[in-house]
Amino acid sequence: MSKATKLNMGGALMPLDIEALDALPVTASGTMQFDFSYRNIRFAARYQEGESGGVLKLVGDVGPLPFTAESPAARTGLGHIVVHANDLLGSMFRFADSRIVLTSKVDVAKPVNATNVIAAVSSVLIPAAAYLDLIAVYVRPPLAPARPGESALRPEWRKGRAKKKA
Numbered sequence: 266m267s268k269a270t271k272l273n274m275g276g277a278l279m280p281l282d283i284e285a286l287d288a289l290p291v292t293a294s295g296t297m298q299f300d301f302s303y304r305n306i307r308f309a310a311r312y313q314e315g316e317s318g319g320v321l322k323l324v325g326d327v328g329p330l331p332f333t334a335e336s337p338a339a340r341t342g343l344g345h346i347v348v349h350a351n352d353l354l355g356s357m358f359r360f361a362d363s364r365i366v367l368t369s370k371v372d373v374a375k376p377v378n379a380t381n382v383i384a385a386v387s388s389v390l391i392p393a394a395a396y397l398d399l400i401a402v403y404v405r406p407p408l409a410p411a412r413p414g415e416s417a418l419r420p421e422w423r424k425g426r427a428k429k430k431a
Contacts, residue, residue: 295319297377303390304397305406310386312373319373321385327358327365327397328404331418339403339422350396357393365400367393 295314300307308325331339343365347358357369369389374381397406405417416423 301386302408304394304401305409306367306397307408308367308390312377312382314377318375319377321371321373321382323367323369323371323386323389325367326407327367327400328406329417330360330363330365331404331422332363334424335418336403336422336424339418343400343403346396346399350393354392354396357389358396365404367397 297312298310300309302308303325306325306327308323310321310323312319312321330343333340347360347365350358357367359366359368371385371389373385400406401409403419403422405411405415405419407417411417
């Protein structure tokens, strides 16, 4: 019997017997889908097997982009973060429907097993982690605890609140 190891994904320890997983279940069409959360952000992953190898596509909704009327400073700051991240990491962050989205495609080494999939995911998320933290300074991540009806924009960045402090 192999020894079960622990996998730490986003601070949650999960038992995972990596050695017992020779290969992950990939359908006949060569696809596999799963989702997970990291830093209070839900990510969807889709693995597609091709002739030249496998590619894993990650998509995560990082949070809302505030309207200029809500907070011009937060909107500008988030814009700078996204531009800097994309300059350094490649076109990973984008704005879509007033949301900040992280998207990336990464090759997965053969054989397609838990170790290689986690390594591929980590190669995207570890370099992006600092930018996710910076974005969280302005807006609360989507899965972070909040009271019902509470705005995702952090209180210190709200336009009306900034005037009261001055």
